[in-house]
Amino acid sequence: MIHKLVNRYSYKKMKWLMIGLTVLFAVLFIVSLVFAILTQIELNSYTTLTM
Numbered sequence: 001m002i003h004k005l006v007n008r009y010s011y012k013k014m015k016w017l018m019i020g021l022t023v024l025f026a027v028l029f030i031v032s033l034v035f036a037i038l039t040q041i042e043l044n045s046y047t048t049l050t051m
Helices: 002-008 011-043 045-050
Strands: none
Touching: 002 011
């Protein structure tokens, strides 16, 4: 599938598209991880579960 895209568009465009998508998904993952950690701390569910 990637070979078809590279043949259809230029290698340079596909390279930057893949880099952009990787960076975008990495940033989204980090942001969601931070929100999950903050929610976990705010709810303090670990203490609630171990009581």
